[in-house]
Amino acid sequence: MISAKLRGVAVAAALCALTACGTSGSGGGNSGQVTFWHYYAQGIPATAKFTKDLGDIYAKAKLSKPLNSVYVPAEQLTQKVVASAATKQGPDVFVQGGADLLQLIKAGAIADFTAQYEKFKDKAQIPDANVIKHDGKVYGVQGFSNTTALWYNKTILDELGITPPTTMDELNAALEKIGKKYVGIGLAGQGEQDVNSFSFTSAYGFDYTKPDAAALENAFKLVGGWAEKGYVPRDAATWTPDVAFQKFAAGGMAFVVGGNWQYGNAKKTASFTYGVVPVPDATAPAKVYQFGDNVHISAFTKDKDAAFNAVAAMFLSQDGELAALEAGSMPVRKDLAGTKGMQDPIYSQFNKALENGVPYLLPGFGTELTQMRKPVAEAWSAVLAGQSSPRDAAATAVAAIQRAAK
Numbered sequence: 199m200i201s202a203k204l205r206g207v208a209v210a211a212a213l214c215a216l217t218a219c220g221t222s223g224s225g226g227g228n229s230g231q232v233t234f235w236h237y238y239a240q241g242i243p244a245t246a247k248f249t250k251d252l253g254d255i256y257a258k259a260k261l262s263k264p265l266n267s268v269y270v271p272a273e274q275l276t277q278k279v280v281a282s283a284a285t286k287q288g289p290d291v292f293v294q295g296g297a298d299l300l301q302l303i304k305a306g307a308i309a310d311f312t313a314q315y316e317k318f319k320d321k322a323q324i325p326d327a328n329v330i331k332h333d334g335k336v337y338g339v340q341g342f343s344n345t346t347a348l349w350y351n352k353t354i355l356d357e358l359g360i361t362p363p364t365t366m367d368e369l370n371a372a373l374e375k376i377g378k379k380y381v382g383i384g385l386a387g388q389g390e391q392d393v394n395s396f397s398f399t400s401a402y403g404f405d406y407t408k409p410d411a412a413a414l415e416n417a418f419k420l421v422g423g424w425a426e427k428g429y430v431p432r433d434a435a436t437w438t439p440d441v442a443f444q445k446f447a448a449g450g451m452a453f454v455v456g457g458n459w460q461y462g463n464a465k466k467t468a469s470f471t472y473g474v475v476p477v478p479d480a481t482a483p484a485k486v487y488q489f490g491d492n493v494h495i496s497a498f499t500k501d502k503d504a505a506f507n508a509v510a511a512m513f514l515s516q517d518g519e520l521a522a523l524e525a526g527s528m529p530v531r532k533d534l535a536g537t538k539g540m541q542d543p544i545y546s547q548f549n550k551a552l553e554n555g556v557p558y559l560l561p562g563f564g565t566e567l568t569q570m571r572k573p574v575a576e577a578w579s580a581v582l583a584g585q586s587s588p589r590d591a592a593a594t595a596v597a598a599i600q601r602a603a604k
Contacts (some may be wrong), residue, residue, distance in 0.1 A: 205269035231264050232501075232508045235279070235289035237272040244525045251521035252512050257512040260277025263504050275299065279496065283307040286498040290505040293491040296330075296558045297391065302494065303332055310335040314506035320531070326529045330492050340490040341513030346397065346457045347486070347551040348478065349443075349464075352471040354380055354452045362473060366401060366420065366480040368505055369453070371427040376452050382429030384442035384454035385421065387579040392571045393487060394439055394455055395578040397477035401484035406560060406570055411589075411596040414574070416481070418588035422581040435583035458548040475550035476546050484518035486551050489558035490527070566602045573598035574581040579601060 205418070238249045249267075253501060256265045268289070270278055272547075276298040282288025283305060294302070302308045313337045315321065329339030350362055358376060363369040375380040386394040398421060404413040424430045434442065446454035447468045455477065464472060477484040493513050495505040512518045519529035523539045528548065534540065560567060577591035588596070 200340040215593060217418065231266045232261075232291060232504050233266040233289045234512075235268050235270045235275060236562035237270060237275055237293070238322055243466040247522055248462070248525035251524075252518070254507065255515065255517045255521060256511050258517070259507070259515075260427075260508050261502070261504070261511065265508065279307050280305045283496070283498060284593060288498070289496050290501070291493065291508050293496055296489050296492045297571075299330065299332070299338070299559060300564055303337060306497055307498045307602050309493050309499060309502060309505075310337060311502060312336040314502060315339070317581060318506075318510055318514070320510075320514065323531045323533050325530055328490070330494075332342075338492040338494045339509065339514060340492060340530060341519055342522040342529050343488060343490040343552075343553055344457050344459050345392065345486045345526055345548055345552050346439075346455055347474050347476050347548055349446060349454050349456050349460070349472060349474050350448070351380075351449070351452050352473050354470075360452075363478050364474045364475065365478045369478050370420070370424075372452070373424060373427075376429070378428050379430065381445070381451040382453065383424065384437070384441045384446050384451050384456075385430050385582065386437050386439040386455070387433050387435035387582040388438050388441075391568075392574045392578070394442075395574060397455065397484040397486055399574065399578075401477065401480035401482055403482045406567075406599065407562065409596045409599045411592045414577070414595060415592035416593050418577065418581045420480075421578070422588045425582050425584060430582065432583055435579045435585075457526075458528060458545065459526040461544055462524060463526065474547040476547065476554070483554045485554045485556050487558045488552055488555035490530075498529075509559055512556045569602035570599045573602075577599050 202360055205479075236249070238252075249594065253265065253267065256351055261382040272295070275294055277294065279292060279302065281293075312335050321344060324339065328340040328343065329336055330340065348363075354376070355362065355372075360372045360375060361368075361374055376382050392399070395417075399414055399417045402413045402416040404417065421430065425432055425434070437445075441442070442454050443456040443460045443463070447457065447464055449468070449470055477486065493509050495502060499505045514531070516531065516534065519531050519534055519539070520539070523529050523537070525581060527536075528545060529539070539545070573595040577586065580586035581588055581591050
């Protein structure tokens with residue numbers, strides 16, 4: 199359930215029935231309940247089950263207040279939280295993908311819950327890397343981690359005698375062999391973040407700290423060439439990661455860049471044999487973002503203890519993290535590292551990808567990071583759509599990055 203996850207409304211209604219869901223979405227000022235804003239309602243089987251499981255886990259914990267779960271589209275959530283801080287009417291607890299952490303702190307929208315976390319009985323089971331701190335204070339936690347890799351349709355690859363690629367040259371050769379018999383590769387081109395493109399740009403040496411147009415151009419030449427040859431559809435420029443994966447899971451597509459959180463959906467919907475390998479290296483190792491949903495407590499909650507109890511039950515307990523594992527995310531609790539599910543070969547490949555993982559909030563950057571990622575994502579989309587040449591797209595993106603850095 200990553201940050202960019204696309205959400206529908208159907209599941210929210212199911213979760214409401216389980217958890218005394220209100221209609222106004224207000225919380226904060228209502229100490230009689232714990233209001234939880236989330237973006238998990240996708241109408242996809244595995245995610246539907248995860249949202250149901252969250253409600254069941256909260257109920258099982260027998261906490262003192264009912265849970266009021268409210269679906270908010272991912273692209274609206276941060277803005278709604280910031281706006282609600284002014285009226286003190288909004289969520290007590292909410293999730294967001296991590297990109298807006300500094301914005302939320304600056305707006306005074308999230309609470310420091312260091313005191314509550316320090317008293318958490320299972321604190322030792324949560325790695326320090328999954329405790330979100332700023333100036334030494336705890337502002338959030340991650341109950342599971344996610345990353346991306348290259349999924350492949352083993353049925354198609356076996357038919358054509360293709361071995362899962364380990365280099366970009368091998369991936370390019372595989373796509374040439376596939377030709378137009380099948381859709382070659384699914385890539386997400388829509389959005390203002392670079393989650394899908396980062397592995398490709400980093401594989402050619404692109405680095406936000408030293409933005410080089412030539413490195414970016416080489417990555418764009420590769421994927422732009424695929425689009426010209428029809429290996430990736432031109433309308434992939436409008437696809438989100440979830441849309442790209444849904445098309446892969448429907449069959450007829452050889453590769454897709456997707457996250458481990460899609461595993462639950464693959465198990466429930468794919469009718470073919472599939473596998474995963476890290477995104478192949480090119481002139482440099484293909485890096486991946488290591489990220490997961492940040493769970494926060496709103497600064498204006500009337501009952502911080504009750505809010506933290508909800509966080510602990512749904513996201514930090516063994517039950518909560520195992521529910522996330524079933525949906526496709528990787529638990530962070532140390533006592534779950536050896537659980538049977540984590541020995542799965544799909545998860546092992548995602549863990550291998552994380553050997554080249556970097557934090558989603560890249561060290562050394564502040565709020566300008568979002569403004570730096572946006573032009574890269576837009577350039578990636580323009581190249582996929584055939585609206586810009588790789589050279590022009592790279593030059594435009596680097597110029598925008600340099601302006602944002604000033």
